[in-house]
Amino acid sequence: MALKNTLQMGYYPTMRVLLVEDELEIQSFLKRSLAEAGYQVEVATDGATAEQLAIEGAHDALIVDLGLPDMDGINLILRLRQRGVKSPVLILSARRTVDDRVRGLEQGGDDYLTKPFALAELLARLRNLLRRHSQSSNEASRLRVLDLELDLLRRESTRGGESLQLTPQEFVLLEYLCRNAGRVVTRSMILDQVWGMRIQPDTNVVDVHIYRLRNKVDTEGREPLIKTLRGVGYVLKDR
Numbered sequence: 001m002a003l004k005n006t007l008q009m010g011y012y013p014t015m016r017v018l019l020v021e022d023e024l025e026i027q028s029f030l031k032r033s034l035a036e037a038g039y040q041v042e043v044a045t046d047g048a049t050a051e052q053l054a055i056e057g058a059h060d061a062l063i064v065d066l067g068l069p070d071m072d073g074i075n076l077i078l079r080l081r082q083r084g085v086k087s088p089v090l091i092l093s094a095r096r097t098v099d100d101r102v103r104g105l106e107q108g109g110d111d112y113l114t115k116p117f118a119l120a121e122l123l124a125r126l127r128n129l130l131r132r133h134s135q136s137s138n139e140a141s142r143l144r145v146l147d148l149e150l151d152l153l154r155r156e157s158t159r160g161g162e163s164l165q166l167t168p169q170e171f172v173l174l175e176y177l178c179r180n181a182g183r184v185v186t187r188s189m190i191l192d193q194v195w196g197m198r199i200q201p202d203t204n205v206v207d208v209h210i211y212r213l214r215n216k217v218d219t220e221g222r223e224p225l226i227k228t229l230r231g232v233g234y235v236l237k238d239r
Contacts, residue, residue, distance in 0.1 A: 015060040015130055015152070016040045016179065020050040020076070021092065022069050026115075030063070033119055040176075040193060047071035054080050058179055059087050061129055063122075066093040066104070077108040088129040092117070143178045145238050148217065148225060150175055159217060169194075170213050177226065181238035184229060210234060 017034055021027040022045045034041045042057065044050035047068045054062060062080075066073035077089055088110040093100065101112045110133075111125050143150040147160045155171055157164040166174065176194050177185065187206045195205065210226065218224040225237045 016042065016058065017126070018050065018054055018057065018059040018062045018087075019043045020045075020047070020062065020064045020068065020073070022046060022065065022067070026065075030122075033123075035196070037123055045069070047073070047076040050076060051079055051083075054085050054087070055083055061126060061133070062087055062089045063126070064089055064091055064109075066091060066095060074104060074107050074109075077104075081108040088133045090122070090125055090129055092122075143175065145178050145181045145236060146225065148174075148178065150178055159222070164216050166213070166216060170209060170216070173209050174213055174217065177234065177236040181236045184233050184235045186233035189233070 015038075017039045019027065019030055019034065019041055021030065021043070024045075027043055027045065031041050031043055042053055042059070044053055045068075047070050050062075050064070050068075053059075062085075064073045064077060068076065073091065073093070077091075080089075089108060091104045091109040091112045092115060093104070093112070094115045095101075096114045101114075104112050110129055113122060113125060141151065141153045143152065148157070149159075150157045150171070152175070155168070157166055157171060157174060173190070173194050176190065190206050191203075210228070214224075214226045218226055223237075227235045227237060229235060
């Protein structure tokens with residue numbers, strides 16, 4: 001419930017991070033810490049899974065350990081760059097020599113942090129990567145689906161150029177729908193990713209927020225974007 005607590009304190013997840021780490025203790029620690037810092041975190045323990053997730057997903061940054069069980073992390077980064085993944089990559093590694101760091105940065109990494117590391121430093125480096133990337137690419141800080149646009153830095157949303165007056169929680173929910181535009185998301189998925197609930201309790205919180213969001217996004221005269229698939233979930237129309 002850590003993510004739920006951070007939401008209640010006023011921190012709202014705006015960036016998606018893919019964590020590629022096969023050491024389960026480190027992976028668990030980083031996943032929890034990143035979630036508490038307000039990030040949406042997806043994890044992979046091997047290169048093949050990481051490659052598939054990175055290509056299919058829209059991650060704002062990747063944290064990649066070099067010592068993966070099925071391939072060297074450097075090879076993973078190279079494969080992702082060759083396939084058009086431009087998200088910044090923070091390399092984690094126990095390899096500490098200058099040659100190792102230079103090779104990692106030359107082969108597509110954006111920053112390099114050696115193990116053991118301080119969590120505060122990792123979070124600071126991640127924030128710097130995201131800041132630099134958003135400054136060099138407007139795309140990193142904006143989401144667009146048809147005539148719907150979200151500015152993730154300013155926390156503003158518009159449809160057809162008209163401002164949508166969303167609450168912070170409605171913004172987070174709409175962001176999640178936009179990141180998964182064209183794909184069906186279940187109530188359980190929304191509860192997990194937006195509210196941080198790992199199980200589905202007897203709550204109508206998703207239905208209530210979808211109803212309120214639809215009243216602001218799909219106003220009269222506009223083509224409805226938020227679709228309900230009864231018994232399945234919701235989908236944000238992307239075409």
